Amino acid sequence: xxxxxxxxxxxxxxxxxxxxxxxxxxxxxxxxxxxxxxxxxxxxxxxxxxxxxxxxxxxxxxxxxxxxxxxxxxxxxxxxxxxxxxxxxxxxxxxxxxxxxxxxxxxxxxxxxxxxxxxxxxxxxxxxxxxxxxxxxxxxxxxxxxxxxxxxxx
Amino acid sequence: xxxxxxxxxxxxxxxxxxxxxxxxxxxxxxxxxxxxxxxxxxxxxxxxxxxxxxxxxxxxxxxxxxxxxxxxxxxxxxxxxxxxxxxxxxxxxxxxxxxxxxxxxxxxxxxxxxxxxxxxxxxxxxxxxxxxxxxxxxxxxxxxxxxxxxxxxxxxxxxxxxxxxxxxxxxxxxxxxxxxxxxxxxxxxxxxxxxxxxxxxxxxxxxxxxxxxxxxxxxxxxxxxxxxxxxxxxxxxxxxxxxxxxxxxxxxxxxxxxxxxxxxxxxxxxxxxxxxxxx
Ligand SMILES: Cc1cc2nc3c(=O)[nH]c(=O)nc-3n(C[C@H](O)[C@H](O)[C@H](O)COP(=O)(O)OP(=O)(O)OC[C@H]3O[C@@H](n4cnc5c(N)ncnc54)[C@H](O)[C@@H]3O)c2cc1C
Ligand code: FES
Numbered sequence: 016x017x018x019x020x021x022x023x024x025x026x027x028x029x030x031x032x033x034x035x036x037x038x039x040x041x042x043x044x045x046x047x048x049x050x051x052x053x054x055x056x057x058x059x060x061x062x063x064x065x066x067x068x069x070x071x072x073x074x075x076x077x078x079x080x081x082x083x084x085x086x087x088x089x090x091x092x093x094x095x096x097x098x099x100x101x102x103x104x105x106x107x108x109x110x111x112x113x114x115x116x117x118x119x120x121x122x123x124x125x126x127x128x129x130x131x132x133x134x135x136x137x138x139x140x141x142x143x144x145x146x147x148x149x150x151x152x153x154x155x156x157x158x159x160x161x162x163x164x165x166x167x168x169x
Numbered sequence: 170x171x172x173x174x175x176x177x178x179x180x181x182x183x184x185x186x187x188x189x190x191x192x193x194x195x196x197x198x199x200x201x202x203x204x205x206x207x208x209x210x211x212x213x214x215x216x217x218x219x220x221x222x223x224x225x226x227x228x229x230x231x232x233x234x235x236x237x238x239x240x241x242x243x244x245x246x247x248x249x250x251x252x253x254x255x256x257x258x259x260x261x262x263x264x265x266x267x268x269x270x271x272x273x274x275x276x277x278x279x280x281x282x283x284x285x286x287x288x289x290x291x292x293x294x295x296x297x298x299x300x301x302x303x304x305x306x307x308x309x310x311x312x313x314x315x316x317x318x319x320x321x322x323x324x325x326x327x328x329x330x331x332x333x334x335x336x337x338x339x340x341x342x343x344x345x346x347x348x349x350x351x352x353x354x355x356x357x358x359x360x361x362x363x364x365x366x367x368x369x370x371x372x373x374x375x376x377x378x379x380x381x382x383x384x385x386x387x388x389x390x391x392x393x394x395x396x397x398x399x400x401x402x403x404x405x406x407x408x409x410x411x412x413x414x415x416x417x418x419x420x421x422x423x424x425x426x427x428x429x430x431x432x433x434x435x436x437x438x439x440x441x442x443x444x445x446x447x448x
Contacts, residue, residue: 074357086349089357091366114354151362154387158359159347163381164290164320 019044022120026067027093028144036137043126049073049113055096062105064121065097071117076110087159088152089114095148100124178414181220181265182206186258187240192326196291197256198232198244201266211235212273213298214405214433218413219243220265221254228410229255230295230432231269236305241266244294244326270413272433274299275403279375283311285367287388289318289360289380293326295405295432296379300334307339314367315342318360318384322346322353343367360384361391371396379405389436389443399437406431406439 020041023029029037047066049055055066055073066073072091076084087109090096096119099107105124131138183204190198202208211217211231220226229252233242247253258264276299284303288296303310315334319325325344335342343363345356356363360380369392376392378385385404392402408427411419415429423442425431436443 072354072356074351076351083350086351086353086357089345089355091356093366155359155362158361158383158387161383162320162347163383164318164324164347 019046019120022046022069023067026069026120028067028095028148032140032144036140039130039134039137040122040127040141043123043130044120045123047119047121049117049119051113051115051117053113055111055113055117055119056107057110058107060107062097062099062107063124065095065100065124066119066121068092068094068096069118069120071119072114073117074112074114076112078110084110095145098145098149100128101145177209177267179267181218181226181267183263184241184266186260186262186264189259192244193324195247195256196244196326197247198242199255199258200233201241201243201264202239204263208238208241209269210238211241211269211298213276213302214273214295215269215271216295216413216432217241217243217266217268218270218410219245219255220267221251221258222263222265224254225251226265226267227251227255228270228407228413228428230405232294232297234301234305235298236301244291244297246291267413270428272431274377274405274433275375275435276302280309281311283313283370283374285314285316285364285369285374285376285392287316287360287364287376287378287380287392289384289388290320290324291326292378292380292384292405293317296377297327299377304334304337304340311373313340314369315340316345316360316363316367317342318345318347318363318380320347322349322355341367359387361387364388364391364395369395369397371398371401374401376402377405378402382407386443399440400435402436403433404436404439404443405433 020037023041070092072089074086075088076086078084184201185204186199187202188200213235216228216230218226219229229243229245232244245252247256286296303313334340345358345360349357378388406427408420410428411417413428415426420427
């Protein structure tokens, strides 16, 4: 079986991460598999693990009372699933559902937070990778909010 | 001076609607044939001025197959008085037409290269003639990828045709929607988010982009991140028009006139003005 650190090293997200740091991260990682239709987490659950998607597709959903769930984003191979593990109170704010068979590397959030706290160099390397992902998603969300495809000024 | 203009540059010619298809609640596709005489040829990306009698005239891109000489096809959304009057026309009714006008997509410059076609919403309409051209000259081009974003799965334009194209092995089509319910198994998110997933070879790819301006800004940023040089990116720009002949200045975009220097423009030529708001 492939070692987790070599799986991580293949992911663009961890590109150019020093091998020693990659080893530390893989110490918090495990392989995960989610069947099509199964939930990876639900809103309100503890955000104690986040995921690097290797294959498959994951839908992020929000549910408003009395309404059908709305899918507001989908993620696929190479994407990071979950940010709430980084900020207190470490609770998921939406549901994540595997749309098709999805394989991912699950990273124990508490374990990685602890290691980043103990080794700020690792912490900084991680932040340098996470921040652009979240900024890109923020920009995309802004474009989505503009609802550009309708009649102007509507 | 006027010799450079098409024969019907100033006065609309009568055209008959031979078919009307309702694409969505407020979007219709009209097939038009000339009431008399021959139909002029057009290049993918060009537009006509369509005149709803007694209401007014608006610029609408040609959305049909450039290989089909017998008719003009236009897809339009009813947003105001003129476009609503046009979208309501039925088979047999008449309208006025001037054109075709403007620049086209770089179909010749792109020979031998890969293409990524990125459309947002109704922006697929001006790109469809380019796709027809590519598919009927398939051997002349490298890989073809279409990235299409729209609001909701029910707003997918030319749905049946897209389903047919998706079955082709020589064309990659990815569709993303802004919102969906659980019945949708495709991508959800904005169209620029599809760019990093498309295996683009920046040295050998031309990008053709059309959609709302905000979507094009994000798309250009995504293409630049993917390594595409500005001179490989083409955008179709929209500004309200009056004369469509470069005479009145209504469609001015910085130092250029969209009606004659555009609508299709190479990004390096508009880079400065594109970055300026309210032009
Ligand atoms: C080169 C070129 C090609 C074009 N191709 C097409 C095409 O293929 N299909 C098509 O439907 N339209 C196309 N347009 C846009 C079309 O010309 C306008 O929608 C039209 O001029 C609106 O005129 P109106 O009198 O019906 O509405 P107006 O009275 O001018 O506008 C009514 C309302 O609609 C809004 N509005 C105006 N234009 C748009 C728009 N494009 N999108 C969303 N909201 C708008 C206005 O802000 C206003 O609130 C093109 C424009 C250009 C310049
Ligand atoms: S519309 Fe008159 S100059 Fe372009």
